[in-house]
Amino acid sequence: ETGVTQTPRHLVMGMTNKKSLKCEQHLGHNAMYWYKQSAKKPLELMFVYNFKEQTENNSVPSRFSPECPNSSHLFLHLHTLQPEDSALYLCASSQDLAGGPHNEQFFGPGTRLTVL
C-alpha cells in the first residue's frame, strides 16, 4: 500500500448504529487530519493530530470521536449520527504542522457515509 488509505470506502448506517472509519498513511508523516466534505461546501476540518496528540477539535459534535493510536493510523468512531452527517469523510496527512515546503497535505480516497 502507498499513500493514504481509508476503509471502508462506502458506509450506510442507521441513526442508532455505531461504526468506525479507519485511515492509514504509508508516508512516514506525523500529522493526520479528518475532514468532512459536503456538496457545494468547502472541506471542513474536523480533527488534527500531531505526533499522536490531538491539537484541534473544530467544534465537532461528540457523536464523532477520533482516535490516533500511532502516527500511521487514525480512526473516527461514529455513534447516533444524524442524516445531515451524510458526507464524504476524508483523511489527510502531512509531515508535521509546521507548513512550508514539502509539507503539503495528502489525502486518502475518502469514505462515503450515508446515514438513514
Add this chain to the structure above:
Amino acid sequence: EDQVTQSPEALRLQEGESSSLNCSYTVSGLRGLFWYRQDPGKGPEFLFTLYSAGEEKEKERLKATLTKKESFLHITAPKPEDSATYLCAVQPPAYKYIFGTGTRLKVLA
C-alpha cells in the same frame, strides 16, 4: 477573516480550448497556496504549492500562478481526462488549510 473564493463554479470547455480558473483569497499571512484536483468519489490529489507572489509552477497542461490577492490555474489545450473539480486552499500562519468550494471543469471531446 481568512477566506477563499473560487470562480467560476463550473466551466465547460471544448477539447483544446484553453482557459483559466481563479482563486481569490484574503488571509492574514500566507504560508502557502495549494491546488488540488478531485475526481468524483475520490480524495483530492495534490497538484501545486505556491509560496510567494510572482511564483509559477507547471505540470503537463497545467500552470499555476500567484499574486498577492489571487491565484490562477491555467489549462492549456485541455483534454477530456482533465475533467475534474479543482480545489484551491490557503494556509495562514497556522497549520489549517482554508479551502474554496472548487471549480467543476468539464472538457468535451
